[in-house]
Every structure is written in structure tokens, then in C-alpha cells.
Amino acid sequence: MNVEPEVRQESIETEEVEKYSQWKDAWRRLRKNKMAMIGLGITLVVIFVAIFAPLLAPHDPYYSPVMEDGQAELSMQGPSLSYPLGTDRLGRDILSRIIYGTRISLIVGVITQLIALAIGITLGSVAGYYGGIVDDVISYFINVFLAFPFLLFAIAIMAVFQDPGIEQVFLALGLVTWPGLARIVRGEVMSLKEEEYIEAARSLGAKDFRIMTKHVIPNCLAPIIVTVTLGVAGAILAEAGLSFLGIGAQPPMPSWGLMLNAGRDYLRSDPRMMWFPGLAIMITVLGLNLFGDGLRDVLDPKMRD
Amino acid sequence: MLTYIIRKGAMAIPILIGIATITFLLNFVFVPGDPVRIAMGTNADPDTMETIREEMGLNDPLIMQYGRFIGNAARGDLGISYTTRRPVMDMILSRLPATAMLATSAMAIAIIMGVTAGIVSAVKPYSFWDYIFMSGAMVGVSMPVYWLGLVLIVIFAVNFNLLPVGGYGSYRHLILPAIALGSRQAAYIARMTRSSMLEIINKDYIKTARAKGLAEKIVIIKHALRNAMIPVITVIGTQLGYLLGGTVLTEVTFSWPGIGRMAIDAVFRRDFPLIQGTVLFLAAVFIIVNLLVDLSYGVLDPRIRYD
Numbered sequence: 321m322n323v324e325p326e327v328r329q330e331s332i333e334t335e336e337v338e339k340y341s342q343w344k345d346a347w348r349r350l351r352k353n354k355m356a357m358i359g360l361g362i363t364l365v366v367i368f369v370a371i372f373a374p375l376l377a378p379h380d381p382y383y384s385p386v387m388e389d390g391q392a393e394l395s396m397q398g399p400s401l402s403y404p405l406g407t408d409r410l411g412r413d414i415l416s417r418i419i420y421g422t423r424i425s426l427i428v429g430v431i432t433q434l435i436a437l438a439i440g441i442t443l444g445s446v447a448g449y450y451g452g453i454v455d456d457v458i459s460y461f462i463n464v465f466l467a468f469p470f471l472l473f474a475i476a477i478m479a480v481f482q483d484p485g486i487e488q489v490f491l492a493l494g495l496v497t498w499p500g501l502a503r504i505v506r507g508e509v510m511s512l513k514e515e516e517y518i519e520a521a522r523s524l525g526a527k528d529f530r531i532m533t534k535h536v537i538p539n540c541l542a543p544i545i546v547t548v549t550l551g552v553a554g555a556i557l558a559e560a561g562l563s564f565l566g567i568g569a570q571p572p573m574p575s576w577g578l579m580l581n582a583g584r585d586y587l588r589s590d591p592r593m594m595w596f597p598g599l600a601i602m603i604t605v606l607g608l609n610l611f612g613d614g615l616r617d618v619l620d621p622k623m624r625d
Numbered sequence: 626m627l628t629y630i631i632r633k634g635a636m637a638i639p640i641l642i643g644i645a646t647i648t649f650l651l652n653f654v655f656v657p658g659d660p661v662r663i664a665m666g667t668n669a670d671p672d673t674m675e676t677i678r679e680e681m682g683l684n685d686p687l688i689m690q691y692g693r694f695i696g697n698a699a700r701g702d703l704g705i706s707y708t709t710r711r712p713v714m715d716m717i718l719s720r721l722p723a724t725a726m727l728a729t730s731a732m733a734i735a736i737i738m739g740v741t742a743g744i745v746s747a748v749k750p751y752s753f754w755d756y757i758f759m760s761g762a763m764v765g766v767s768m769p770v771y772w773l774g775l776v777l778i779v780i781f782a783v784n785f786n787l788l789p790v791g792g793y794g795s796y797r798h799l800i801l802p803a804i805a806l807g808s809r810q811a812a813y814i815a816r817m818t819r820s821s822m823l824e825i826i827n828k829d830y831i832k833t834a835r836a837k838g839l840a841e842k843i844v845i846i847k848h849a850l851r852n853a854m855i856p857v858i859t860v861i862g863t864q865l866g867y868l869l870g871g872t873v874l875t876e877v878t879f880s881w882p883g884i885g886r887m888a889i890d891a892v893f894r895r896d897f898p899l900i901q902g903t904v905l906f907l908a909a910v911f912i913i914v915n916l917l918v919d920l921s922y923g924v925l926d927p928r929i930r931y932d
Binding site: 355460461463464465467468469470471472473474475476477478479480553557560561564565566567577580583584587588591594595598601602605606609610613 | 639640643644647648651652763764766767768769771772775776778779783790865866867869870871873874877878888889891892893895897900901903904907908911912
């Protein structure tokens, strides 16, 4: 967060100082928000676990002693010192699978939002900036996409693929989430383009593309950041849902949703199988939601629900 | 009022056509391979396949298929299922009561729990109950519905043997899935009710109502709540989309014989007319309910005019 030198260099440009102090101020207020800080803490821990999964996991998440070495006795083991959360039907260590599962969830969340950002920012800013018939057409698409019930639309897209997998989930969830972002960007751009500094830039001869990328979009970053943070949480939930239904990530991938799907068969004999993946999903999503909520309070009071 | 309804309804038509177009494109343009071969398997008799293809109009140019699809959909004909050879609309309608029962019970639970928790939290902000309800709401928003479903099954059906694990029949089958499905919406509604009520409670007319000696209960229920309901109703409308998605997960978790589970079975059987019909049908329901939500604003708030 230390951006001090940069500011000293550019202190002549008032716009830079404004921007800098806006983010610094936001961070100061965010730090006072206890819930947001808990959320940030959880999120950082999840990111840490994802990055250092190979060091943290006690076992190989894919290695099945039952299938590969015929050690049938390792199937469905209760918690023990070497398997802290026990093993699944194939004798794989559940803790290791949950640790590696953070990678899948975070990657799904991030890539989905990158796809949504690429489509959403492009279409949203073009619609808001040019207005007129361009806006009418893009807004029509936004409204049609938003009229689909979220998960059903994702299911309908997944149905197209003959062998679904995690890559298809990226695409499906990206296609489902862009309209929300596009609508927000469009609204922001529409109100920003009347600002005097945009007119100033234009009168200096700046091209549309430069105006948009240098002046308009940086100034609607706040609501975009909030939407994307909450969007990552939504994407993680949706991926787990699709995988739970069997049309998302496919075995042997250690996706939490898939692990819950496997756990369904053991509700009577071994409910332990479904406790931990569900807790992992809930804690991850809770962290992102708390942090996103806090960000919204700080960055964008207008958007509060 | 009537012109408003007609105008709003007319605005929904291009959206519905857009939805129909996307589902059509998804299932007939992007699906690789021959739909009849997909439906019948690799060793189907070529002559039979050709007959079916002709029967279903799959040999016509795409634009004709599209026109026919839109025209038929407008008349409530969503095509024939590949697997059962029955009209998709009949299949949906036969499953509709189960899904409607689940969704409305879940929504009712969500509204009762959410509005109550929201009022209690708003009347005494930063109190013990406020923290309990609002943390509960945050957890509720973050919890996958099917996981809550599994947890409820383990506790109430497996451990205490109070309620059935799943299935359909009596009200006892309905309790767990309705709670699981409604929890997320309850959480959203509670948060919305709280913030909306907090805003209203400091308004002058609430002070006036109190000053003239009205009982606190009447002030809260009659003066504050009614004015606070509009954003809450909006949330209920938008949340319905998530609820309809959630029914798929809940129906699968509890083996509930509704539209959602049928749609998932259709995905596994690659029964595209059925998938397409289900999505189109539920999207239409979503649009119509939101139209009703729009219209309800005027009932709640006579200041809103429709012209």
C-alpha cells in the first residue's frame, strides 16, 4: 500500500493526487470496519492455502491407495494422525483434497470474473459512452441475459458441452455474469461522460479509446471492484453447485462441489464426508462476501442494498 | 393502470423472444453432431432416424426451424422430448405443482423469517439480536443451499429420525427442502428489511406518529414497515431468479420430483428440447413474477402512479 514516492513525483498533476487520496482514504475507513477486516483475513488465508497447497497438503490429492496399490483398508478411514479428516472411498486424504480444492475454487472465481470483466467493461462502456442505437442494442442484450435465472442459464450452457469440465465452467459462468457488470459500467460511464474533465480531454483532441481507457474507466473502478469481489464469491458457489449436480468439474478433480456430491452417498454411514467440503465453501464465500460488503460501504455508498 | 400493465407486458415480449432465441441457438447451433443420433444412440436404425428427423423438421433450413420454434413457443408448444417422445409442455406442467409448492413454501418461509429478523434488528440496531440475525444472514448468504440441505438431512432425518430424508408426498417431505431453499432468500430479505427500516425509522412522520401517542407496535407495523417494504419487494423479485436456480439444487438433494430435477436428468440424457423448454418456461415465470412485483409497488405506495 506504500505509494508515497509515486505521489511526490506526480504531485503537480492534481488528478493523480485526488485518485491517490481516494484510495488511501478508502483503505483507512476499510481498516476500521471489523467485519471487512475479518473477511480480508479469511480471503488472504484462502489465497495462502491455494498458493502453498503442495507444501501444506500431507498427501497427494489424486493418489488413491485403494485403486493404485490395492490397499482396500484405507477406504473410508476415520480421522487419524496421518489422515486428519479421514479418507474417501478411494482412500484419498480428504484434508489434502480440500486444500487443493481452494485452488480450483479461486481459479474458477478469478477466471470467470476476468471473462465477465472483458465482456462487461467493453460492452458497458461502449453502450454508456456512445448512447443512441448502440446503447439500445447492447442494453437489450444485457436485459435478455439478466432475465435468465442465473444457475439455470449456466446449466443450459453446460448442457451444450459433450464432456463438461472445469474449462467449460469458466466459460458458462463468465457468460452468465457479464451482464451485471456491463449494466453497472454503462450507468457509471453515462454519468461520467458529462463531466468537465472528459470534455477537457476531448477538446484537447484525445481519441474516444484514450478517453475511455485513461479517464472514464479508471473513474468507475470502485463499483467494478465491489462487483467483482462479490462476483468471485458467486462464481465459487455456482461452480460448486454445478459440480455437485455432476455437470461441472469431473472426477478425480478435488472440487468441493464434487466432493459434496460423493458425500451424498454416505449421509447415513459417514456424514463426515460432506461436512468438510461444505464448510470450506462456506468459509471461503463468507470471507469474500464480508470483504466485498465492507468494500461497498467504503467505496460506493450508493450501491448499498 | 391498465395502460401501464399493457405497456409493461409489451416490454416483456422482446425479452422473451431474446431468451427464446438464445436457448434456440444454444441447443441447435452450438451442439455438435446430429441431435437425433445423440438422442437415439449410435446403433439406431438409419431409417427410423430419418423418419424422426423429418417428423421433427430437423431437415429444414435453420431459419425455418427458428421461426417455427418461436411461433410454437408463443402458442405454448415447446416441442417433443427426445427421450420420452411426449410434448415438453406436458412434462413441465406435470412437474409444475411440485416445484411451485417447493418454491412458494420456500419464499413464504424466507419472507416470514427475513422480515421478522429485519424488523427486530432495525428496531434495536447494534443489540444482541441484531448481531445474531445479521451474522446469521451473512452466513446464510454464503452457504450453498444443497449443503444446508445435506446438513438438515443428517440432523433431522438421519440422527433424530424426525423427518423423511427425501421424496414427495406429505407436508413432512416439504419441511426440510423448503427451509434449505428459503434460507438464502431469508438472509437477503432480512438484510434489506433492516437497512430499509433503519432509513424510514428516522423520518419525521415516524416521529409524528410516536408523538401523537400511537402504540409502538402500530408505528412499526403500520407506518414504518409498509413504507419500508418497497425495496424489500424488489429484492424478493430479483431473488426469485436465484430461487428458481436453487430449486434445481434442492430438488436433486431431496429427490423432489420437480422441474429442476427433470432438467438435470435431461442434461444427462442430452434431451435438448426438454432442457430448452424448461429454461424457457422458468425464465418466462421469472419475467412474469417480476412484472407482478412491479405492479405491486402501486398497491403498497399510492404515491407511485402508473402514467
